[in-house]
Amino acid sequence: MIIDGQTALQAASRLALALLIVSAAISFIRLVRGPQAADRVVALDLISVLIVAFLAAYAVHSGDTSFLDVAIAYALVAFLGTVALSRFLLRSRGRQTPGGKR
């Protein structure tokens, strides 16, 4: 092999980190623009999943596997946050759209 495996892994992890940051930035556009509150909640959910992916990719990049523990804890907290936000959406329904169907 001409290309070393570790070199390829470093380059791929660098590219993956850059792509994940670009993805999070694109999701932020939807978070800012989203016309309704549900769009923003969906964008936040995607951003939290992207942060978990970023932690895993950074664990590959740095060779430090303890970032996976951070990913586990963050995935748990993000799920709880998403559930709480959707409960909040259900609780406060009708205030934004008076003609909304039950």
Add this chain to the structure above:
Amino acid sequence: MSAFIAAALLLVGSLFCLVAAVGMLRLPDTLIRMHAATKAGTLGTGCILAAEAVAAGELGTTLRAAAVIVFLLLTAPVAAHLIGRAAYHRGIHLFDKTWIDELGESIENPKSDPDGRPAQRPDRS
């Protein structure tokens, strides 16, 4: 050799995450955007976690990565279901070409047979 497999998994996973974000920006409707966010995002994150498991090559790391993947696969449908239901009950604007609205139909008349005519979409301002 395992480093090359991990590099390929990293690239595939990050490309899926990018597809999820682009779909988040481009798709027309909240529910359709949730389709991109949950499915492509979960697949991309799963690929990157598998890349970490392959790159480390030890049992503990593989088990932790598998735990995160299983946790994502368990929680993503639940979270998507909750968000979609809350958004629908709040009264989102559906896409113009959406012509099946089974939830609104069953909310309007709960006893209707599923083989009946597709009911009209409930009007929401």
